[in-house]
């Protein structure tokens with residue numbers, strides 16, 4: 104066995120199980136006596152719910168129950184809570200309208216759950232749901248941001264006039280205005296961050312179970328953070344004490360953010376299981392997922408940069424409308440605000456920044472975090488802006504970036520929008536990416552493409568992002584209604600094998616491997632003797648789950664702390680066994696040594712002594728070798744880097760092929776380079792998808808037009824080139840691993856590099872900006888409408 108510690112590309116342990124079809128997903132779990140739930144959803148964007156006649160449905164074979172919002176409300180079931188509160192400029196708290204689990208008086212988006220039918224089989228439930236007679240009175244609906252803010256627009260919630268959820272600001276407006284007054288150039292850009300539908304490979308599912316004798320509930324669910332679901336559902340929706348509610352998130356087939364949130368269906372199956380004293384399972388159809396999983400992005404922004412004559416950025420002003428959808432999903436208010444506007448400095452020294460965010464309700468599916476969550480929006484805005492400034496001023500886009508970079512010796516660097524970056528080196532990642540992408544050889548390749556009748560373009564984006572969200576105290580001040588620490592328990596068993604219990608969740612990121620590597624590295628235990636357990640509130644002390652690329656920087660750091668405790672206790676036991684003083688005991692390569700002697704004890708000797716304490720310092724130490732740590736980080740971590748995209752456009756049809764993609768990222772210390780490469784490539788694939796094809800579209804009435812894979816274009820393997828990845832390292836200065844997160848960088852850095860490349864390819868057509876997705880239709884229209892500049896000259 105070769106080296107398997109920190110820095111080794113160990114193959115993913117979990118893949119044995121997944122590749123052999125032995126994964127255990129929520130829908131694979133079946134409980135004795137299980138019934139099946141089908142949710143009847145609104146087909147109206149906005150309507151009064153006048154009545155539900157369920158007589159025919161109830162009479163159908165196999166039907167056990169039909170429940171409505173009124174039934175649940177009568178039983179005291181609360182609404183779906185929001186986990187983050189934002190305050191508006193004027194100090195008022197955001198409008199937080201009720202979000203019933205099943206609609207009560209009104210439906211507010213297509214897909215809003217209206218009733219649940221529970222039957223012996225799923226097909227029976229589905230057939231019966233067809234027979235529910237729902238009496239609606241249609242109301243006018245608003246589906247887009249622009250429509251929702253028009254004077255006289257229909258209102259989604261009575262208590263949110265003008266459809267405004269909050270009107271928030273950050274930064275020094277007066278400073279920014281003063282800088283604009285001095286600027287040599289003012290560059291303005293309107294841009295859209297398109298609406299996305301996450302589409303994890305496994306659709307959501309939930310199975311509620313109830314044990315009548317103990318009064319205990321169990322929810323199996325496709326979740327990225329089971330403890331938070333237990334907290335929200337137990338405390339706010341079902342009013343169950345936590346010790347009576349177990350939430351299990353077994354194998355989860357991708358989440359990309361969409362499985363962070365507490366969804367109504369989780370409460371519906373848990374509550375129904377209690378009512379019926381039978382397990383109740385719901386599994387989402389793919390078409391149902393399109394209209395019930397939280398969507399992502401959907402921002403409209405206007406950005407203005409004040410620029411000095413030499414190209415230095417003096418001030419940035421940004422105004423954003425952010426779509427919340429019809430209700431506030433768990434973390435929705437934090438996405439356009441503290442996870443986006445706080446990153447508007449990017450990698451640049453812009454001294455003054457002012458941003459306003461208006462969050463708007465519409466008659467659409469709730470919008471929340473999707474891979475990157477706020478940071479892709481900030482990066483896209485800035486990195487498009489830089490290219491547009493280069494376009495408008497004639498300054499070279501690489502020189503402009505280099506001129507404005509935060510220098511490597513300026514860290515820790517305080518931005519004007521709250522963040523303090525701890526480390527980074529943007530010149531180096533830029534240089535490394537340009538070399539790998541052969542930036543200097545591009546014009547030759549462009550000429551070669553032109554000879555084949557193709558338009559070639561190259562674009563870059565230089566980004567920084569904030570992940571490993573923390574610390575709890577700060578997050579609390581900013582509106583989080585939960586802590587943002589992480590928990591780890593390291594249990595060394597008597598014979599020296601180890602179980603790691605982590606409050607994070609793995610739904611594709613390979614934690615069972617990388618976390619085992621951490622333990623192997625620090626405790627010297629062979630990989631085969633380490634198991635990583637996540638996703639079960641009955642097994643794990645507590646956890647804040649997985650999002651914001653926090654599992655390694657925060658969860659991994661908790662493990663390091665717990666292992667430090669194991670080693671500290673082990674040294675005391677070893678000192679006792681070897682009759683030495685604790686100060687003389689060193690721990691190295693899995694053994695405790697008495698310094699300066701050849702005396703040593705293995706970790707297994709120590710764990711056996713701890714569990715069979717016949718010869719043990721029992722007055723001083725408790726038996727056992729099992730330690731827990733809670734780690735609350737001091738700051739976010741700040742990965743950064745440079746992504747370069749090269750595209751070729753076929754002007755005959757407007758289609759874009761990404762012909763080369765290079766991502767050079769600074770992720771701090773890397774545990775497993777192979778897994779990190781996969782993470783970056785996956786993120787880049789999603790970023791390319793957003794930039795070129797993905798787009799959720801509602802029609803004016805509020806019907807989701809892109810409600811299936813026929814209309815919502817997901818990228819496929821042939822849409823990508825080989826994605827070249829590289830890394831440069833500056834260590835995170837405040838966590839014990841020196842690691843920064845990597846799970847979202849690909850989705851954050853890539854979209855602007857793709858659009859910058861597309862705009863570059865169209866440079867002879869006078870294109871300054873183009874909104875995502877750069878679809879063939881859009882590009883073809885541009886080509887048709889504009890004569891190539893060279894031809895016209």
Ligand code: MCN
Pocket residue numbers: 303356357358359360473474475610611612613614617618649650651652653654655656770771772773774775776778779782785842843844845846847
């Ligand atoms: N890692 C490492 N060295 C580093 C950083 C990370 O070896 N310097 C490893 C970690 O140990 C872990 C993986 O890379 O195995 C990702 O770690 P991290 O960046 O901490 O991110 P999380 O594990 O917290 O994953 C969440 C992140 C997010 S927010 C989304 S969204 C996302 C993602 O990662 N969703 C994913 N990657 C995904 N990958 C898959 N396959 N499926 C998803 O749903």
